[in-house]
Structure formats: C-alpha cells, structure tokens
Amino acid sequence: MYCILADEWYSCAYNCTLKLERPGMTTYKAPLRDMQFVMQDLLYFEKHYQALPDNDELNQELIDAILGESSKFAEEVVAPLNTVGDEAGCQMLEDGEVKTPPGFKEAYEQYVDAGWPALDQPAKYGGQGLPMSMGMPIREMIGTANWSWSMYPGLSHGAMETIDEHGSEEQKAMFMEPLVSGRWTGTMCLTEAHCGTDLGLLKSKAEQAADGTYRITGSKLFVSSGDHDLAENIVHIVLARLPESPPGTKGISLFIVPKFIPGEDGSIGERNNVTCGALENKMGIHGNSTCLLNFDGATGYLVGEVNKGLNHMFTFMNFARLGTGLQGLAHSELAFQNSLAYTKDRLQMRSLSGPKNPDGPADPIIVHPDVRRMLLTQKAFAEGGRALIYFASTQGDILTTSDDAEARKLANDLLSFMTPIIKAFLTETGFESANLGLQCFGGHGYVSEWGMEQNVRDSRISTLYEGTTGIQALDLLGRKVLGTRGKALVPVTAFVLDFCRQSRGRKEIRPYLKTLVRLTKKWKALTRKIGFAAMRNRDAVGAASVDYIMFSGYLLLGVAWAASARAAHRRLEQGTTEEAFYRAKIQTAEFYFAKILPRTTSLLETMSTGPDPLMTMEEDQFLF
Numbered sequence: 195m196y197c198i199l200a201d202e203w204y205s206c207a208y209n210c211t212l213k214l215e216r217p218g219m220t221t222y223k224a225p226l227r228d229m230q231f232v233m234q235d236l237l238y239f240e241k242h243y244q245a246l247p248d249n250d251e252l253n254q255e256l257i258d259a260i261l262g263e264s265s266k267f268a269e270e271v272v273a274p275l276n277t278v279g280d281e282a283g284c285q286m287l288e289d290g291e292v293k294t295p296p297g298f299k300e301a302y303e304q305y306v307d308a309g310w311p312a313l314d315q316p317a318k319y320g321g322q323g324l325p326m327s328m329g330m331p332i333r334e335m336i337g338t339a340n341w342s343w344s345m346y347p348g349l350s351h352g353a354m355e356t357i358d359e360h361g362s363e364e365q366k367a368m369f370m371e372p373l374v375s376g377r378w379t380g381t382m383c384l385t386e387a388h389c390g391t392d393l394g395l396l397k398s399k400a401e402q403a404a405d406g407t408y409r410i411t412g413s414k415l416f417v418s419s420g421d422h423d424l425a426e427n428i429v430h431i432v433l434a435r436l437p438e439s440p441p442g443t444k445g446i447s448l449f450i451v452p453k454f455i456p457g458e459d460g461s462i463g464e465r466n467n468v469t470c471g472a473l474e475n476k477m478g479i480h481g482n483s484t485c486l487l488n489f490d491g492a493t494g495y496l497v498g499e500v501n502k503g504l505n506h507m508f509t510f511m512n513f514a515r516l517g518t519g520l521q522g523l524a525h526s527e528l529a530f531q532n533s534l535a536y537t538k539d540r541l542q543m544r545s546l547s548g549p550k551n552p553d554g555p556a557d558p559i560i561v562h563p564d565v566r567r568m569l570l571t572q573k574a575f576a577e578g579g580r581a582l583i584y585f586a587s588t589q590g591d592i593l594t595t596s597d598d599a600e601a602r603k604l605a606n607d608l609l610s611f612m613t614p615i616i617k618a619f620l621t622e623t624g625f626e627s628a629n630l631g632l633q634c635f636g637g638h639g640y641v642s643e644w645g646m647e648q649n650v651r652d653s654r655i656s657t658l659y660e661g662t663t664g665i666q667a668l669d670l671l672g673r674k675v676l677g678t679r680g681k682a683l684v685p686v687t688a689f690v691l692d693f694c695r696q697s698r699g700r701k702e703i704r705p706y707l708k709t710l711v712r713l714t715k716k717w718k719a720l721t722r723k724i725g726f727a728a729m730r731n732r733d734a735v736g737a738a739s740v741d742y743i744m745f746s747g748y749l750l751l752g753v754a755w756a757a758s759a760r761a762a763h764r765r766l767e768q769g770t771t772e773e774a775f776y777r778a779k780i781q782t783a784e785f786y787f788a789k790i791l792p793r794t795t796s797l798l799e800t801m802s803t804g805p806d807p808l809m810t811m812e813e814d815q816f817l818f
C-alpha cells in the first residue's frame with residue numbers, strides 16, 4: 195500500500211493503513227470547462243463584476259487563474275484524503291482532545307498558507323475582498339473532492355458572516371482576523387438532545403458575570419467540526435437562554451464561546467470550559483468531527499441584542515443552507531464523474547439495437563438506455579444545480595455590495611426565495627444522484643472499493659442537517675409564500691416569465707419556454723389553491739409543502755436548462771471549436787425536459803389531493 199504521509203509504499207511512519215492509489219477509490223477532476231460555461235456563457239460573471247463596486251478588476255484571466263489554482267489544491271491535496279477520512283475517521287484521545295484523520299491537518303496548513311480562507315472575505319479583516327460568487331466554485335471543488343474536510347473551513351464562513359454582521363467592534367477586532375486568515379475555525383452550536391428543529395425548546399443557560407461576559411452552561415449535540423487539531427483556536431457560535439428571558443424562540447440569545455480565551459493582543463489564552471464529551475458514530479462524513487460539546491460555565495460574549503439570538507443566527511443558517519445545497523451538487527458531480535468512467539469501461543451484454551463493440555466480448559454498459567438514464571439524470575442535476583447555485587451566489591454579491599437599491603431588493607427577494615429550494619432540492623437530487631451513481635456500478639457499487647457507497651453515505655446527511663427537507667419546505671410554502679399572501683412568489687414568477695419572454699426569438703427552445711410558462715401559471719394557481727385550503731385547515735400547508743418545494747426546484751432547474759440550451763445555441767451559431775461540448779448541453783436540456791421535468795405533473799397531482807389522505811387515520815390505527 196502507498197502512504198501519502200510517509201510518501202512510500204508499505205512502511206508507514208504514521209502507523210496507519212492508508213489505502214491510497216489503490217484501484218477504485220473515487221477520483222475527482224474539477225469540471226473547469228463546465229464551471230467556465232456557467233460563469234461565462236450563462237451568467238456573464240465578468241460583466242456582473244464590472245457592475246459591482248470594487249470588483250471591476252476581476253476579469254476572465256484572473257477568474258481562470260483562481261479556478262486553476264484551487265482545482266489543483268482540490269484534486270491533488272484534498273481529494274486523496276476522501277477515502278482516508280472515511281476509513282480512519284476522527285478520534286478522541288485520552289486527554290479529551292480530538293484528532294482528525296491522517297493528512298487532514300497538513301492539508302489544512304497548506305490551505306491556510308495559500309490564503310484560500312481569506313479569498314472572499316472583506317479586506318478590512320485581511321481578506322482579499324473577492325465577492326461571494328468567486329468563493330462558490332472554490333468551495334464546490336474542495337467540497338466535491340472531500341466533503342468532510344471542507345466542512346472545517348466551511349463552518350468558519352458562517353461564523354465570520356455572523357460576527358461581521360451582528361458583532362460589536364471589539365468582537366470583530368478580536369475574532370475576525372484570525373478566522374479570516376484560517377488560524378482559527380468556527381462552529382455553529384444550536385442543537386440539543388431534546389431539540390433540533392424546534393429550537394424554542396432549548397435549555398442551555400447564559401448568566402451574566404460581573405465583568406459583563408456570560409457563563410454558558412449546557413450540552414450541544416451534533417456540532418460539526420466541534421473539536422479538532424487543525425487550528426489553534428475554535429470559535430463556537432452558541433445559542434443559549436438568559437434566566438429572565440421568555441420561553442420559546444423569543445427568549446434565545448447568541449454568544450461567541452472560544453475554545454481558548456484570547457488575550458487582549460489576540461494571543462491564545464487559557465482553556466475555556468467547553469469540552470468534547472463524545473464523538474458521534476455516524477453513517478457518513480467520518481472525516482468530520484461531529485461532537486457532543488459540554489459547556490460548563492464557559493465564558494461567552496453576547497452577540498447583538500439579548501433575546502434576538504435566533505434572528506442573528508439566521509445569518510449563519512442562511513449561509514449554511516446555501517453551503518449544504520452545494521453539498522448536494524458535490525455528491526451529484528462526484529457520482530456522475532465516477533459512474534461515467536465506469537460505464538464506459540464495464541462490458542456487459544449487447545446493445546438491444548446491435549453490438550457497439552463487436553470485437554469485444556460484450557458492449558460497454560453505457561450503450562444501454564437505462565444506464566444512460568442514470569448517467570444523464572446525474573449530469574442534469576450536477577450541471578443544472580451548478581447553474582442554479584452560482585446564480586444564487588451572484589444575487590448574494592448584489593445584495594451585499596451593489597449601490598443600486600432596486601437591484602438589491604430584487605436580489606434579496608430572489609435569494610430569500612431560492613435558499614430553501616437550493617438547500618432541499620439540491621440535496622434531495624444529490625442523494626438521488628449518489629444512489630444512481632452506485633447503481634451504475636451494480637454490485638461493485640455496494641462494496642467499498644470504488645467509493646460509491648461512501649458517496650451515498652456521505653450525501654445522506656445533507657437532507658437532514660441545516661433544517662430537514664420537511665422544514666425547508668415549510669419555510670418556503672408556509673412562512674415565505676403563504677406568510678406573505680403569495681407576495682414572495684411574485685418576483686420569482688416574474689423573473690421566470692421575463693426570461694421566457696426575452697428568449698422567445700430563439701426558436702430551438704420555444705417548446706421549453708411553453709412548458710415553463712404553463713408550469714409557472716400552475717405554480718401560481720396551485721399556491722392560491724393551497725392558500726385557500728389552509729384557511730379551512732392549516733394541515734393543508736404541511737401536506738403539500740415537500741411536493742411544493744420539489745415542484746419549485748424542478749421548475750427552476752428547468753429555467754437553468756432552458757438558459758443553458760439558449761447559451762449553447764448562441765455559441766454554436768457564433769462558431770466554436772467546441773461543438774461537442776455545446777451539443778451535449780443542448781442534448782442534456784432535451785433529456786431534462788423530456789425525462790425529468792414531467793415529474794412536476796405527478797407533484798401537481800399529489801399536492802392537489804389535500805391533507806385528508808394523510809390525516810384521517812387515528813394514531814393508534816397506524817399499527818393495523
């Protein structure tokens with residue numbers, strides 16, 4: 195066996211059994227060509243940056259250079275640790291400290307030394323000030339290469355956003371620079387054993403001390419990257435309740451609780467009373483330390499206003515939701531790349547329409563229609579999902595930096611509507627892709643040697659954390675759409691219809707546009723119908739919400755694919771040396787509209803049948 199750390203075969207200085215470079219672990223090649231398509235042909239990143247203040251120097255050459263460098267880091271440093279992390283997992287040592295899998299620490303050092311954590315952080319904290327949309331492809335590459343590893347720097351981003359938006363000047367001075375540089379990492383501590391979805395039940399206590407700081411007491415469950423050996427300090431962002439606060443969500447406040455209390459000069463001070471009680475044994479993402487954290491009168495600093503903690507935490511949660519949507523895309527991409535390679539290679543049976551490999555003993559399985567269905571589904575989810583999430587990131591740029599108030603308002607409307615969809619839909623389709631990727635390998639996908647079962651296990655968490663699919667669906671339909679009497683839907687449907695109007699001249703995609711207009715009308719009508727039904731029976735919302743969010747996702751992905759086909763036709767007309775690439779875009783759009791988008795018909799049906807089929811059965815009848 196070859197050990198990456200000892201850099202030699204068989205004898206390993208770390209006494210570990212790294213099985214790298216064996217045939218079969220997942221491989222990852224950054225899909226730079228497709229990223230460029232989305233950024234150049236579809237979303238015109240260069241033009242987008244020129245319209246934003248302070249980013250007009252971000253030209254195509256610079257974008258390509260950044261993508262090129264980060265792809266090398268993802269492919270060469272992080273991807274080889276994906277199987278290592280899965281097999282070795284994290285360990286809790288006798289002294290209570292947590293050790294990450296072999297190689298994780300060294301990779302993190304390289305990441306920090308190269309300045310990657312600071313790329314899209316504000317210059318005032320030592321960041322490079324690039325917009326959010328430039329961080330997205332980098333996070334995608336690193337996350338697809340190794341999701342567990344990427345969660346360590348990933349959670350820091352949410353912590354930075356939260357402190358930057360709600361923290362005091364003193365807190366920013368203390369915590370931002372070390373987080374931005376990557377010397378310290380962040381976590382998000384919400385969940386407790388008795389409360390995950392319903393944070394109003396949380397019990398962790400915060401009591402004010404004489405010096406104005408707080409003493410935090412309680413246990414937080416399932417804290418991702420909760421303790422580890424990668425960075426010199428960990429900044430926990432913690433929800434807790436003051437003694438005089440009201441019950442429920444209105445009585446929750448937000449605190450910074452560092453693992454080591456920083457000195458005035460930013461040096462690492464004494465150990466705070468926050469310790470890892472246990473590491474979770476979990477189905478996947480073994481390389482990430484999911485911790486039970488005990489806070490025993492730990493020193494904490496109040497962020498923002500008392501009792502406004504949940505509102506403040508939404509900054510973190512919204513960022514994390516987009517990040518989790520990205521995880522869905524990552525698993526689709528990894529499944530697609532690996533299953534594509536395998537299906538071109540694996541010989542089984544003959545094509546129904548006559549041999550395609552007459553000199554061989556059988557045809558490669560990619561000739562079979564059902565295998566193509568599985569491959570194209572993964573491709574459509576990965577590439578369409580990329581277009582969707584990169585678009586959302588451009589709206590994030592506009593929202594945070596544009597001088598144009600009207601553009602900021604539209605960006606806010608679109609982003610707020612799309613965030614639960616991206617989180618729920620891309621993770622559900624990511625899990626579907628991971629399963630299809632495994633299925634393409636037949637029985638060989640079920641055994642660990644090819645890495646496909648790891649991809650399924652790793653992807654499974656994405657529909658659960660950061661609010662389950664069910665909760666995202668309630669957020670979209672209950673809070674955002676019906677909570678505003680349908681107003682939240684208006685900018686999005688206007689955006690879709692506007693796209694269809696503007697694209698009318700492109701006759702090749704007219705059938706797609708007709709379908710999108712028809713579905714958008716149904717979307718509006720259905721929303722009204724559910725709204726009226728909900729006036730009579732509130733369960734009408736919960737009965738329709740998951741179907742509604744999936745319907746919304748399929749429709750928006752349809753827009754992404756229609757836009758991709760439009761861009762590809764335009765490039766073919768202009769003349770290109772990459773005809774095959776652009777034809778594949780058009781063919782994938784055709785596949786999406788013919789074979790995937792019709793799922794909306796079934797969703798429309800199931801949404802229309804109301805809550806009765808779910809709610810009439812008494813609880814004690816379930817057993818019969």
Ligand SMILES: Cc1cc2nc3c(=O)[nH]c(=O)nc-3n(C[C@H](O)[C@H](O)[C@H](O)COP(=O)(O)OP(=O)(O)OC[C@H]3O[C@@H](n4cnc5c(N)ncnc54)[C@H](O)[C@@H]3O)c2cc1C
Nearest residue numbers: 382383384385389390391416417418484659660661662664
């Ligand atoms: C590996 C891992 C990492 C995690 N990382 C973090 C982290 O870093 N920080 C953190 O704070 N937490 C983290 N979590 C916790 C995670 O966010 C929660 O598990 C998740 O929010 C769900 O909460 P729960 O497990 O308590 O499930 P519950 O809230 O008990 O939900 C159980 C089921 O009931 C459904 N349900 C609940 N209420 C409703 C409702 N009103 N309507 C419809 N359906 C409902 C849910 O959709 C779900 O299907 C992590 C969890 C795991 C497993």
